[in-house]
Amino acid sequence: MRKYILPETGNFYKANLHCHSNISDGVKTPQELKELYKSRGYSVLAITDHNLLVPHHELDDDDFIMLTGYEINFNEMYTDYGKKPHFCAIAIDKDNETDPVWHSTKYIYKEERAKEHLVKKSGEDFCRQYSGYGITRAIEKLKENGFFVTYNHPSWSLQTIETFNEYYGMDAMEIFNTGCYTTGFHDYDVHCYEELLRKARRLYCICADDNHNEYPEDSNMCDSFGGYVVIKADKLDYNTLTKALCDGDFYSSTGPEIYDYYYEDDMVHITCSEAERIVLSTDRRYSKVACKNKGEFVTEATFEVPKTVGYFRVTVYGKDGKRAYTNATFIDEVRKF
Numbered sequence: 001m002r003k004y005i006l007p008e009t010g011n012f013y014k015a016n017l018h019c020h021s022n023i024s025d026g027v028k029t030p031q032e033l034k035e036l037y038k039s040r041g042y043s044v045l046a047i048t049d050h051n052l053l054v055p056h057h058e059l060d061d062d063d064f065i066m067l068t069g070y071e072i073n074f075n076e077m078y079t080d081y082g083k084k085p086h087f088c089a090i091a092i093d094k095d096n097e098t099d100p101v102w103h104s105t106k107y108i109y110k111e112e113r114a115k116e117h118l119v120k121k122s123g124e125d126f127c128r129q130y131s132g133y134g135i136t137r138a139i140e141k142l143k144e145n146g147f148f149v150t151y152n153h154p155s156w157s158l159q160t161i162e163t164f165n166e167y168y169g170m171d172a173m174e175i176f177n178t179g180c181y182t183t184g185f186h187d188y189d190v191h192c193y194e195e196l197l198r199k200a201r202r203l204y205c206i207c208a209d210d211n212h213n214e215y216p217e218d219s220n221m222c223d224s225f226g227g228y229v230v231i232k233a234d235k236l237d238y239n240t241l242t243k244a245l246c247d248g249d250f251y252s253s254t255g256p257e258i259y260d261y262y263y264e265d266d267m268v269h270i271t272c273s274e275a276e277r278i279v280l281s282t283d284r285r286y287s288k289v290a291c292k293n294k295g296e297f298v299t300e301a302t303f304e305v306p307k308t309v310g311y312f313r314v315t316v317y318g319k320d321g322k323r324a325y326t327n328a329t330f331i332d333e334v335r336k337f
């Protein structure tokens with residue numbers, strides 16, 4: 001039986017899920033960011049200012065939705081070699097505007113900004129302890145309170161296998177971060193994603209800008225429009241979009257497009273924009289490549305998926321080194337044993 005991993009029906013909505021405005025350390029106002037992204041074909045933007053959960057529903061219109069989110073940090077120490085894990089949290093319900101892991105002083109970017117933007121806090125200060133336990137506890141608290149949690153830019157955060165192996169419960173991780181890439185960090189974090197998947201940690205992968213917009217759009221240092229997710233959903237509505245995120249009904253990309261993606265009778269099928277190669281990866285020493293001669297492109301592939309793999313995922317290598325990624329699918333999600 002055919003199982004659509006990317007939903008068969010619905011519309012594609014382009015989204016940037018990690019973005020900074022001048023409420024924290026970004027340059028542009030929320031209004032300017034909305035207009036900038038809308039002018040470039042995006043339908044969804046989550047402004048995720050540092051430690052400040054500020055809704056921006058007033059900027060919504062018929063063709064554009066603002067998701068409510070923020071980026072929280074855990075600092076080992078404030079040095080160039082101190083590890084700094086960061087996570088974005090996006091409210092799944094449109095009406096959820098309360099920060100469940102608020103800390104008044106230690107991590108707040110600017111206390112007066114919180115007052116100015118009427119940030120709502122729940123209960124006592126939450127102790128953001130830098131440790132695997134402390135970080136996992138914060139992720140749990142965010143999940144309990146209805147947030148979609150992503151693990152950000154592991155390379156910029158100086159993360160190692162020992163550190164990220166201790167973080168549990170996040171919904172997704174950044175496989176590509178434009179801001180880190182433009183400033184010289186290795187934020188194509190495929191290896192981190194595969195390490196977690198091989199430990200049977202079920203999480204999605206996203207590409208996001210993490211833009212601060214210090215540079216103009218024609219600069220190679222511009223940190224907007226490098227990485228995004230494309231959500232497939234029935235309509236452009238806040239809770240419909242966040243449900244699609246939670247269900248994994250999206251792919252991530254720095255350029256190529258994915259149109260159809262489904263599993264049927266031990267085979268996975270994908271159709272996409274012109275690609276130099278389409279690659280199937282698994283947790284085993286089993287991979288497959290679809291490609292033609294140099295200068296020729298492929299737009300579809302069908303790969304056999306052995307019953308013995310734990311998970312599989314597909315990467316589309318487009319022109320100019322740009323890539324699109326499906327989420328990893330664990331074999332028990334598509335196959336009955």
Ligand SMILES: [Zn+2]
Nearest residue numbers: 071086152153
């Ligand atoms: Zn960050």
Ligand SMILES: [Zn+2]
Nearest residue numbers: 018020071210
């Ligand atoms: Zn950020």
